[in-house]
Amino acid sequence: MGRTAFILFLFLTGSMCAQDVRLTAKTEVDTFRLGSWIDVHVEGTSPAALDTIGPVVKDSLGLLEVVTVERNGIEPKWLIRLTTIDSGKVYLPPIAFDYTIKGDTARHRAYTNSLMLNIAGMAIDPKGDIKDIKPPLNAPWLFEDYLPYLIALAVAALLAGGFYYYWRKKKQRAELLAEIKVIIPPHREALTALRLLEEKKLWQQGLVKPYYSEVTEIIRHFFERRWGIIALELTTDEILMQMKHVPDAL
Template sequence: MAAFLGLSLRVTAQQLSVQASTDTSHIRLGEPVKMQVEIKVPAALKGYQLSLAILPDSFEHFEVVDRAKLDTLAPTAEYAGIFRQTTTITSFDSGRWVIPPIKYELIRPDQTVDSAFTEPLTIDVNTVQVDTTKAFKPIKSVRGVAWNFMDYIWYFVIGAAAMLIIGFLVWWFFIRRKKAPAVVVPPAPTETPYQVAIRELHTLEKDKPWHQDVKAYYTTLTDVLRNYFEQQFKIAALEQTSAELLQNIKPVTILNQQRDKLQAILTVADLAKFAKLQPAPEDHEDCLQKAIAIVEWTKPKPPATADADKKNGEK
């Protein structure tokens, strides 16, 4: 099924254009469906930022099986940027299900936003047909098989080799080898999650690694924040997408207060890491300062300050 089925919403040549298609509209339970989204940025737009939609692992009776990397095509006279991404999905629920519209946004240099949605795509999921006109066959009884030594010879060989190896290890460790004196290693000084995060952020501030590799810089920056969230707030941040992380910080009040800063960092980082776009030079320093501000705002208070705040609250 090389040809893809279905079309998506198209807008004028001066606006963002997206198109979604699938390689089939009929599957059986568990069969894969390849959904391809093509994003076109008109040539009239310069210095844009593209906000990519990220499908959750499960949505509307569908499961995401694989996410291919974003492909960047050569620009043309009509389009300044052409991007394609293929996502493999499947369903284990029979019926006619709809892939909902997917939203994509393009941020212009003047901070105005163009939005475009893909059209909904319908997939029929069918069960395996069973011929009920035929009679059921009886269950066959268990049949015995004659024992043959050659069928198990490798088990004997492996068992004998294992016994020889174990015997040699016992002889070496308890008879041949002299017991070495125990070396006491002093415990390494421990750092709090706040201390680790702020030290690594100040290292980035000093080294300015975005001059060498922008993608590696944003990967390191977001990893520092995600590790800090895991250690300080017990949020599984390293395994979550940007959208999932922003959703899961809501119960943590002090962290949710910094939601706008975190969203701004993750948006620029995703563009640099996945869309192969180059953020503006001032964005690098701005994202770093926002990250430092988030860590400073959410750092744990000293015990004396925390006790005082608790007493004031009780009054």
């Protein structure tokens, strides 16, 4: 008997609490534009024994799509934002809320009132002219829009500057190398020429005169480089006369 009375007490307590949970849904206006936000404000009154409460909302409510669900702090107030692509009269069914009571693990459910919303579509004049679709509006350019172009321009400038610097250094190096002349001492040049003449083997071939002619030319060229005597244009006697005026020639 005592157990039955306890269960009956809990059932009556839950029933009374369920009756005390009242939820009201309303909107600030009755007419909305097609595609705009539809803000539904839900306010509730709850008994002191209420533990938790929250809306049972999925992706849609009837023909309305659920965008966001927000609660205003700890107060039993919610903002349910909806939208729709239908026009005319659109029915918003009662919104379900689940709640629990302190000391009771069972989940209970309460509902808001339903609403009839008026969704205004685009006004069309049946007698009006058919007009082309308007092109998209050009949004003003921001700094973020210019940033990729500025970065690309800076990279191109760096590459161009690096290429010019490399080309300039390479050109200067080529000019410097062109200006540098390898100076071979006169005696080394003469010895090299005599060695090349020996490799021709003119003497062995009986070409004695050409052999002596080349030897004479090598010696005269040596005199010109060593002592500055224009030996190629002078006779042997003239060369000897010139060498008398050179201190270290004889």
